[in-house]
Amino acid sequence: MSDAPLRLGLAGLGTVGMGVVKILQTHADLIAARAGRRIELVAVSARDRTRNRDADLSGYFWESDPVALAQRDDIDVFIEVMGGHDGPARLSTEAAIAAGHDVVSANKALLAHSGQALAEAAEAGGRVIRFEAAVAGGIPVIKALTEGLAGNQIKRVMGVMNGTCNYILTRMQNAGLPYDQVFEEARQLGYLEADPNLDVGGIDAGHKLSLLAAIAFGTQVNFGAVELEGIGNVSIDDIRLAADMGYRIKLLGVAQMTGRGLEQRMTPCLVPADSPLGQLQGGTNMVVLEGDSVGQIVMRGPGAGMGPTASAVMGDVIDIARGTRLSTFGQPAKTLAAAIPARTSSAASHYLRMTLVDKPGALAKIATCLGEAGVSIDQMRQYGHSGTHAPVLIVTHKATRDDIDHAIGLFASTGVLVGAPVAIRIEEV
Amino acid sequence: MSDAPLRLGLAGLGTVGMGVVKILQTHADLIAARAGRRIELVAVSARDRTRNRDADLSGYFWESDPVALAQRDDIDVFIEVMGGHDGPARLSTEAAIAAGHDVVSANKALLAHSGQALAEAAEAGGRVIRFEAAVAGGIPVIKALTEGLAGNQIKRVMGVMNGTCNYILTRMQNAGLPYDQVFEEARQLGYLEADPNLDVGGIDAGHKLSLLAAIAFGTQVNFGAVELEGIGNVSIDDIRLAADMGYRIKLLGVAQMTGRGLEQRMTPCLVPADSPLGQLQGGTNMVVLEGDSVGQIVMRGPGAGMGPTASAVMGDVIDIARGTRLSTFGQPAKTLAAAIPARTSSAASHYLRMTLVDKPGALAKIATCLGEAGVSIDQMRQYGHSGTHAPVLIVTHKATRDDIDHAIGLFASTGVLVGAPVAIRIEEV
Secondary structure, three states: OOOOOEEEEEEOOOHHHHHHHHHHHHOHHHHHHHHOOOEEEEEEEOOOOOOOOOOOOOOOEEEOOHHHHHHOOOOOEEEEOOOOOOOHHHHHHHHHHHOOOEEEEOOHHHHHHHHHHHHHHHHHOOOOEEOHHHOOOOOOHHHHHHHHOOOOOEEEEEEEOOHHHHHHHHHHHHHOOOHHHHHHHHHHOOOOOOOOHHHHOOHHHHHHHHHHHHHHHOEOOOHHHOEEOOOOOOOHHHHHHHHHOOEEEEEEEEEEEEOOEEEEEEEEEEEEOOOHHHHOOOOEEEEEEEEOOOEEEEEEEEOOOHHHHHHHHHHHHHHHHOOOOOOOOOOOHHHOEOOOEOOOOOOEEEEEEEEEEOOOOHHHHHHHHHHHOOOOEEEEEEOOOOOOEEEEEEEEOOEOHHHHHHHHHHHHOOOOEEEEEEEEEEOOO | OOOOOEEEEEEOOOHHHHHHHHHHHHOHHHHHHHHOOOEEEEEEEOOOOOOOOOOOOOOOEEEOOHHHHHHOOOOOEEEEOOOOOOOHHHHHHHHHHHOOOEEEEOOHHHHHHHHHHHHHHHHHOOOOEEOHHHOOOOOOHHHHHHHHOOOOOEEEEEEEOOHHHHHHHHHHHHHOOOHHHHHHHHHHOOOOOOOOHHHHOOHHHHHHHHHHHHHHHOEOOOHHHOEEOOOOOOOHHHHHHHHHOOEEEEEEEEEEEEOOEEEEEEEEEEEEOOOHHHHOOOOEEEEEEEEOOOEEEEEEEEOOOHHHHHHHHHHHHHHHHHOOOOOOOOOOHHHOEOOOEOOOOOOEEEEEEEEEEOOOOHHHHHHHHHHHOOOOEEEEEEOOOOOOEEEEEEEEOOEOHHHHHHHHHHHHOOOOEEEEEEEEEEOOO
């Protein structure tokens, strides 16, 4: 224990920041034993100094400006848990790097937008940026991917990484309630971001996916190339009918390198109900890592909240205290390739739901359209109906989304369709 | 890429060793990009040089003696994947440390028996011992526990960590076959160690649990204090009846620090069928880590085999190449406490199965015995029966094993029992 203490500056005293304070205050000796040196919080910063935070902060210097905190010469590590992809978060992180400090960040938005530039700046100065807390909360997935699986060519990364969306989808399923009602419940429970579209639009989860993809495939973060579709159009009908066929609907992120380029998707998908992803309930997160040697590793845990996120921040801080020095994305930022985004997603089975007029030959016309588009049928179910409309479900064999869309285009000319068909990808997990 | 290459000596060219060779030969550039330097295999050792190993080994020096390999001055890291808790594995590991080399080991038996002495020797010389491959194969659980969750006080570690046992138990369940028959199948499939008791007696899994416990609780490895019970007495009747009540039987390792000391158990337990542990099928492993901040993290993946185990070895090697230096058990070996083993396990619900003579009042007598022993009943089921015997299942409320055994002792004096009752712990997961 001869080393000097590691000194921290903490920007952000919301839920996560106060979780970090709590761990530092309650586990100082335990952490010192593990890190081989003491870890000391020196200075903090937050927007509102007067708020009651239920902890004694009198031992820390207070900076009203996070940039000033980042520039203090009595800290070694700058911890950024304010959030926001621009503004103070970005300015203070840049200032910390310029001042020669290491950075620990929980900020997925900032890293998804500016990770490459920040990593290059940090690495040029011999500094590290660590961001375990930015992806899947308390699950140490960045570490597993960057370090534990470093001997693997990564084949695919998948994840349910927004707890609010998974809460909404499983609540719809379990209670049989429509999206709008469960969305309102989630809002009242405080599960939604101030801008709910960050959650239900898939943006937050898409940020996380783009960070995992950069590490997995040695490519520059490219959030702009993530195919994004939120859960707002997932209907209770589809959840019920998918369940009837042995599937669950998840907002699933998938990143894989294909012959057509890097595929990054954050979209509703069907997964088998008895798979680990299919069984995932409520706000819990799950990440699936697939490597050529290791096969499939599944990690499951809390994706948000004070304790889990602070645990991830502290894991990074303790790594730095122990002297671990890693490139931000697992290899030097300057060696990361600019990935070519795949123009279309890889072929997959699809779930199709449509309503047909109840006339002889209606189904035959639909089948003919699918055949013309080169899409073959794996399963088909026609449900009992009232009146003149017949709900029909089709599970296709593997087909590209282009072919599915082509078939749907042909449906329109048949005159047997009532309303618009729904098409959802079925991901093999 | 200005650093000198990291030079490896590999002792053991069985499945795991050849997996390491394969990764080094196919992914040299990928690994160099991630590690920041090249990683080169310099010399190898195995018992039989003439065996056809389906790979070109001509570029490596051959040592017939692993101790001589460990002492070579042209290696930086000694990789031990021979196995065995004594003999060449131990001698060569000691020799590598004495020669100033770092060690990467897949040898759970050696570390469970001699981990403390080896860690002290390594740390005295500034060397590291890494052993991700020794626990749960390809799952990076040592890393998650030692590093990712280092900010947590660990509350409990659980795991299904012997794939062969989980294969046997799930095959019994799914096919309705008795233990002896499935054991024989597993033997013919090559799933069993040369000494099958290492698998089905829980010894191999117990080794792994003792290593996790040392890291989790900052205590010296104490394999001798692990309560060990294999799966040889798990009957198809119990598997069926447990399933009927919503449970699965698993060979489950549990380590937790209690007021009565360190509890380490590797025993058959009932877990809820719909929990991640309950849903685990076949040879897959699962480890559950519970920390005070992070809550519960579940990791699932392949627990054995060429690729997964070699992946874990390479994760450790790449860490060393990157300059990561950690204490063997997460804090200096000399600071690890000698844990006091808990004399008895913590209270839990128990599953009791017994057969009673079919006479009025028989069940009342059993209930009276339970009451006398201070054990209360949560659920009770009497099954349809033929002739004069009635199978009875009881799920108790939380009780210590001592109280359960006390009750079973009292049963004997009632004269209503046919044969011996079965008692299995129900672990809350």
